[in-house]
Amino acid sequence: MAEQSLPVADQDASAEEKTSSRPGVSRRALLGTAGATGLVLGAAGGAAGYAAAPAAATPLTSVGSTEVMFHVKHQPGITDGLQARGHLVAFDLTPGAGRKEAAALLRRWSETARRLMAGEPSGSDDTDVARDAGPSSLTVTFGFGHSFFSRTGLEKQRPVALDPLPDFSSDRLDKSRSDGDLWVQIGANDALVAFHALRAIQKDAGSAARVRWQMNGFNRTPGATAHPMTARNLMGQLDGTRNPKPSEPDFDKRIFVPSSATPSWMANGSYAVVRRIRMLLDDWEKLSLGAQEAVIGRRKANGAALSGGSETTAMDLEKTDAKGDLVVPINAHARITRPDQNGGAAMLRRPFSFHDGIDADGVPDAGLLFVCWQADPLRGFVPVQRKLDRGDALSQFIRHESSGLFAVPGGAAQGEYVGQRLLEG
Ligand SMILES: C=CC1=C(C)c2cc3[nH]c(cc4nc(cc5[nH]c(cc1n2)c(C)c5CCC(=O)O)C(CCC(=O)O)=C4C)c(C)c3C=C
Numbered sequence: 001m002a003e004q005s006l007p008v009a010d011q012d013a014s015a016e017e018k019t020s021s022r023p024g025v026s027r028r029a030l031l032g033t034a035g036a037t038g039l040v041l042g043a044a045g046g047a048a049g050y051a052a053a054p055a056a057a058t059p060l061t062s063v064g065s066t067e068v069m070f071h072v073k074h075q076p077g078i079t080d081g082l083q084a085r086g087h088l089v090a091f092d093l094t095p096g097a098g099r100k101e102a103a104a105l106l107r108r109w110s111e112t113a114r115r116l117m118a119g120e121p122s123g124s125d126d127t128d129v130a131r132d133a134g135p136s137s138l139t140v141t142f143g144f145g146h147s148f149f150s151r152t153g154l155e156k157q158r159p160v161a162l163d164p165l166p167d168f169s170s171d172r173l174d175k176s177r178s179d180g181d182l183w184v185q186i187g188a189n190d191a192l193v194a195f196h197a198l199r200a201i202q203k204d205a206g207s208a209a210r211v212r213w214q215m216n217g218f219n220r221t222p223g224a225t226a227h228p229m230t231a232r233n234l235m236g237q238l239d240g241t242r243n244p245k246p247s248e249p250d251f252d253k254r255i256f257v258p259s260s261a262t263p264s265w266m267a268n269g270s271y272a273v274v275r276r277i278r279m280l281l282d283d284w285e286k287l288s289l290g291a292q293e294a295v296i297g298r299r300k301a302n303g304a305a306l307s308g309g310s311e312t313t314a315m316d317l318e319k320t321d322a323k324g325d326l327v328v329p330i331n332a333h334a335r336i337t338r339p340d341q342n343g344g345a346a347m348l349r350r351p352f353s354f355h356d357g358i359d360a361d362g363v364p365d366a367g368l369l370f371v372c373w374q375a376d377p378l379r380g381f382v383p384v385q386r387k388l389d390r391g392d393a394l395s396q397f398i399r400h401e402s403s404g405l406f407a408v409p410g411g412a413a414q415g416e417y418v419g420q421r422l423l424e425g
C-alpha cells in the first residue's frame with residue numbers, strides 16, 4: 001500500500017534529514033520499533049523546549065516528539081506526510097503597510113515558525129497551549145499571492161506563473177474566501193499544536209496584515225493504523241495513491257522551481273493551488289458502491305483500479321468487459337487526471353478534509369481543502385482542471401467554492417527568513 005498519501009520517512013531518503021524524534025532517535029527507528037506509541041522520554045520538553053518547564057519533562061510518544069526542520073532547501077509542509085490537523089490562512093497587508101512592513105512580518109513569522117517547529121515556546125508571551133505536546137511534526141509554510149507584488153511595489157519580481165488561474169465553467173467561487181496577499185499553511189499531528197501555531201502567526205501579524213480568510217482541516221491521525229496507508233477522504237476513497245514520489249527521477253522537476261529559474265528568489269520554491277471543494281455528500285452517499293467506484297475508476301475498499309490488481313497495480317486503460325465496455329469508464333476521475341492523458345501535467349496533492357457544520361438548507365458543509373504543489377501551474381493544475389471541466393464523472397458530486405494561487409519560495413537558509421531574497425534582493 002502507498003504511504004499516508006505522501007511518502008513519509010521510509011520512502012523519502014531525504015526525509016530523514018528533515019525530521020527527527022529527539023533525543024537522538026530517528027523517526028524511522030521509532031516507526032520501525034515502538035511505532036506511534038513508542039515513548040520518548042524528555043524529548044522537546046527539556047533544555048531545547050519550554051525553558052521554564054519543571055525539571056521533569058513530559059514523556060512523549062514519537063507522534064509528539066517528531067520534529068520537521070525549518071531551515072531546509074524546500075519549505076516544510078510540501079513533501080512531508082499528511083498531518084492530522086491543518087489551518088490554511090490568507091492575509092492581506094493593511095492599508096499603509098508596504099515592503100518594509102512585509103519584510104519585518106516575514107522575519108517575525110519565520111522566527112516563530114522555527115521556534116514552534118522545534119517545540120520551543122513562541123516567545124515570552126507564549127500561551128502554553130502546546131505545552132507538553134512536543135513539536136508533533138508541526139510545519140509552517142509561507143506563500144505570496146498575486147496582489148502582494150503591487151502592494152509592495154515589487155511588480156517586477158512577480159513570476160509569470162502567478163498570473164491568475166483561468167475561469168473554469170464549474171467554478172462557484174466566493175471571492176472573499178479566495179486569493180490574498182500572503183498565505184500560511186500550518187499542519188501538525190496534534191490539534192493543540194496546530195492551533196497554538198495559528199494563534200502565534202495571527203498575533204505576529206500585528207498591524208501589518210489582517211486575516212482575509214481561514215480554513216481548518218484534518219486527516220487521519222498517523223499511527224491510527226498499524227501500517228501507514230494512503231489517506232481516505234470524506235467520500236471514503238483512498239486519495240493520493242498516484243501522487244508523484246520523491247524517489248521518482250522527475251519528481252523535483254515536476255514539483256519544484258529549479259535553482260536556475262527566474263525570478264531567482266523563487267529558486268527551489270513551488271506553486272500552491274488551493275481550492276475549497278465542497279462534496280455534495282447527500283447525493284454521493286445515495287449512489288451504490290458500484291456507481292461510486294465507476295465515478296473514480298478505482299475500488300473503494302483498497303484503491304485498486306477497476307481493471308484489477310492491488311492499489312499499486314497499473315491501471316489498464318484499454319481493458320473491456322464481456323459487453324465490450326471499458327472497465328475504467330471514459331469519464332472516470334482517475335483515468336482523466338493521469339499525466340499521460342494531460343500532456344505530462346502532474347502535481348503533488350496534499351489536502352486536508354474539512355467539515356464546517358451544516359448549511360442553512362441542512363446539507364453538510366464538508367469536503368476537501370485541495371492543496372496541490374507544482375513547479376508551474378500551467379504544467380500542473382491548469383490543464384488537469386480544464387480536462388475535469390470538460391467531463392469528469394466526479395463533477396456532479398463536488399463544487400469548487402474558493403481558489404488561491406501562491407508562490408512559495410524555497411526554504412530559508414540558516415539566519416535567513418522566508419522570502420528575504422524577494423524582499424531584500
Ligand atoms: C485539478 C486537479 C484535481 C482536482 C481538483 C481533484 C479533485 C478531487 N479528487 C478526488 C479524489 C481522487 N482523485 C484521484 C486521483 C487524482 N486526482 C487528481 C487531480 C485532481 N483531483 C490527480 C492528478 C489524480 C491522480 C491521477 C493519476 O496520476 O493517476 C483519486 C484516485 C486515487 C489517487 O491516485 O489519488 C481519487 C479517489 C476528490 C474527492 C476531489 C475533490 C473533492
Ligand SMILES: [Fe+2]
Binds near residue numbers: 333337
Ligand atoms: Fe482527484
